[in-house]
Amino acid sequence: MRLLLKPSYFTQSCRILFEKKFHTQVTAFSAKKVGEVIKDVERIRNIGISAHIDSGKTTLTERLLFYTGQLDQMHEVRGKDEVGAKMDFMELERQRGITIQSAATYVMWKNININIIDTPGHVDFTVEVERALRVLDGAVLVLCGVGGVQSQTLTVNRQMRRYNVPCIAFINKLDRTGANPLRVLSQLRSKLGHNAAFLQLPIGLEEHLEGVIDLITMKALYFQEPQGMKIVEEEIPEDLLSLAKEKRQELIEHVADADETLGEIFLDEREPTVTELQDAIRRATIKRQFTPVMLGSALKNRGVQPLLDGILEYMPNPSQVTNYVIDNSNEEEMKTVMDPERTDEKPLVALAFKLEAGKFGQLTYMRMYQGGLKRGDTIFNTRTGKKTKVARLVRMHADEMQEVSEAYAGDICALFGVDCASGDTFVTKGNMNLSMESMFVAEPVIAMSIKPAKNSDLDNFSKGIARFTKEDPTFKVHWDDDNKETIAQGMGELHLDIYAQRLEREFNCKVVLGRPRVSFKESLKEPVSFDYLHKKQSGGRGEFARVSGDVAPLPVEENTKLDFQDKTVGTNVPKPFIPAVNVGFRDYCEKGPLTGHRVSGVVFNLRDGANHPVDSSDRAFQHAAHGAMKHVFTHGEWQILEPVMMVEVNIPEEFQTAVMAGLNRRNAVPLNDMFGYSNELRSQTQGKGEFTMEYSRYCPVSMDTTEKLIQEFQESDEQGKKRKKN
Known part of the structure; x- marks a missing residue:
């Protein structure tokens, strides 16, 4: 089923909600308020933007920054002006058009402070998503209106479930040919198992996308002007009114299944008020028993402001999320609930979730869970016992910093000069018995030999490797004594290739990577x-x-x-x-x-x-x-295991036979058989095909592979013995 593409006409009763002149006021207001210390925990939201690669996460974040006044101009990920999106501030990110590192920022919308982390979509950088979701209270799951639920969407959904993170689904790219939000909603329910329903319907699709219908207020919203600054509210077009009523009833039924209060209203056959419906959606969403679905096109500036309203309305504030700290003072570990009150009267508990080396030294991103932190305070690492005096405390806006004097429970801040690892817990003196559970870190699945192209660059090589392995727990480097070479391990070819390029760009050390090797077990x-x-x-x-x-x-x-x-x-x-x-x-x-x-x-x-x-x-x-x-x-009796990948290939239909034959020759999914597949796919599809691949599980290798690996190992072992004799 396809939604009607017919554009609707404006009526005389239209009401202008936002005008361009109002944006200037928002900008000034946000600049004044965004850096202040907010005492009311209900005025804080911590959310992440997560999705499959190329679903429009960074473009959406760019719009969120623009409409809240944090940016004066919007730029595209691969725009003609070559400026690039604000959150992709690394040169490699702008060159490749992908997000490599998660980036933090903050905005003010309707006097509510929203801390945002934009995360990568590529599976090779999945640890960035992992540690972001570990410290966030909610998330926006971005889905492509054409591609729908894709391979990395499944991984992100699994990560959200692991950390019990509620989410809003935003179906993006409805301006593209083939966009079908009904199909995406169906996949959200069947593939991801979400109790989900539309909060909006699109007015038009593809090139005719003009706005959305709000199913809660039963109003039509049109986004006018090139930048979508003017939002006009109208009555729902007659040709969409019956569909809107049907989908609103469907929304009520899905929420009633998850919320007892609305369930009673539904059984009484009473129409809920707007407030009753919104409150029920909020309660069910926070409990992860319902997923509200919103629509739009970030690139065409449609539906972003209502999404901001949805974040305020349906995402939890820090006091509505239960976080635990482990008390190790007794032999039996005790889990206790942390107090989210924004005061320094409670013992400080903060989690270091991301490390980043900058021009001023190591920058440590921290999520505050309990108590407060001020410049000049002394904090302790519960893992190492080391103490650190807080010299600088900042909030991040991509690669820009804003000095702050204090931070409290619910805040995301950054510190300089802290010696720690990702996942360490920090407390104040006398609370060394307190610690938090760290984030899940996947084991590397691929390895390559790595060495500097010139021996004179060995010092820079060592410095770069030491920094990157500290920042990224999925990037590991060790010395192989048998083969007398340095081995780098990571989550994929792209992962290791990015670090090779960063060594050259950031440490002036060109490196040589060997043939990819799978991490067999x-x-x-x-x-x-x-x-x-x-x-x-x-x-x-x-x-x-x-x-x-x-x-x-x-x-x-x-x-x-x-x-x-x-x-x-x-x-x-x-x-x-x-x-x-x-x-x-x-x-x-x-x-x-x-x-x-x-x-x-x-x-x-x-x-x-x-x-x-x-x-x-x-x-x-x-x-x-x-x-x-x-x-x-x-x-x-032993066996060899190999990583098996979940591969998703997107191709024009006419190339299906050739691509399927190629995948069958490669045994379809073992990582060991997928090296170099990108070149093969391009040649088979005239450059029109693309694929994504992510780790699924370890499985026994075939008998042929077993014999080949044993033979290679025996030959390598003999060569090693000869080298030792010589």
């Missing part, structure tokens, strides 16, 4: 029992430790994890030595028996053992764990 097929005695009684102090138990495969959905279970009873293995067994087990799993890749998807069950009152030690039990794992390596 090795795992057991069946459980293997062990009973190993480590005994040494000649030459110095003796060593004695015995461990017995079994190593078993974990369920398929946990095949990327390593687990250790202490199932001992009694004191045959004294409790102080248990951690040493765990350390020995994990150390030995760094290199598997088949190809030297890391072992995963197994659990080490320690069931019994023995000790000596004099000769037992941590070292002895670590060696015993090594011996037990060596036994398991020898007697177990």
Whole structure:
């Protein structure tokens, strides 16, 4: 079903809601108010803009900044003026037309402060979305009106669910040919499992898109002038009135399913008032039991101001979100609810969620959850115990800073000179027992050798690698002693290529990347029992430790994890030595028996053992764990696992046969078979095809791949032994 494309005509009863002259007033008002310390927590919103790549997130954020007076002019991501969007301030972002780093900003709309984080859409930079959603109270899920729910949309939706983040869905790009919001709504319900309904209907579609119908107030809103500054409210066109009534009733039914109060009104067969309906939508949205769907086109300046109103109306303020802090003062960890009151009377709890190196040193982005922070305060890192005096406290507007003197619960701010890692908790003196759960960080799935093109650039290379690995927990670099080369690991080819370019641009160090290598893993097929005695009684102090138990495969959905279970009873293995067994087990799993890749998807069950009152030690039990794992390596049946990707290909229909044949030749989804696919797809589709790929899970490799990997490992091992002899 397609919505009517017929344009509607203006009536004499039209009422101008916003005029261009009003924008000047908004600009002045926002500039005056946006930096102030707001005491009322109800006047704060913390939201993220998240979506599949190329859904229009950054363009939408640009419009939000413009209509709230933070920008005097709007610029496009790949505009002809070559200025670029405000939030894509990195040179590489403007050159490639994609968002690489999440960027924070803030706006004022109707006297409410909205902190906004614009996140990347490409799967290679998914950690930026992960840590943003970890600290936000709500989000705008942007969906392409043509593409609908796409591969990365599924990932973003999963991340929102992980952190219990409520969202508004904004169906963007309704000006494009083939836009179909009804189909997108259907996908939102079927693919993502949302209880969702339209809050608006479009007036026209594609090139005829003029405005939206507000199903709550039952009014038509038209966006006039090139920049959409003049909003005209009219009665709903007659040809859309019956559809509007139908969709409003559908909206009420969906919200009534999620909200008890509106459910009672619905059962009484009473028409809810505008206020009753809005209140019910807010309650259901905050509980993540309903997703309001709004419409528009950010590029054509349609529907952005109503979205701002929706953020104020339906997204929670910090006091409406329950956040927990872990109290580690006792042996049993206790979770307590933090107080969101904007006062410094409560103990400070803040989470460092993003690190960024700037011209003034390391910039640490923090979300304040409890208490207050002022310039000159001393704060403590609960992980390291280090204390830091707060010298500078700023709020970020993309790459610009605004000095602030204080920040309170609910604020997102940034500090200089803080030595920490992403995910660290900061508190005030006397509260070192408090900490927060960090964010989820995915394991890298691809590796390449990396080295500076010139030996003279080695110092700059080391500085750049140290900075980037600290900023991005999914970018890892280590030295491979067997092959005598530095290995960089990341989430995809683009991820590593971006860091190679940043090393050249920001550290004047051109690098050479080797052939991409997949992060294979090795795992057991069946459980293997062990009973190993480590005994040494000649030459110095003796060593004695015995461990017995079994190593078993974990369920398929946990095949990327390593687990250790202490199932001992009694004191045959004294409790102080248990951690040493765990350390020995994990150390030995760094290199598997088949190809030297890391072992995963197994659990080490320690069931019994023995000790000596004099000769037992941590070292002895670590060696015993090594011996037990060596036994398991020898007697177990092992398999190799590889990352399998979810691939989405968008192509004109006439190329379908050739593209499907190409995917079948590549076995469709293993990452190891997808290198270089972008060039193949371009040649198959005359440059018209595009694809996205994201990690899905680890699965066993084929027999051919197993034999090939084992052969390569044996040849590499022999070469390594020869190098050592020479």
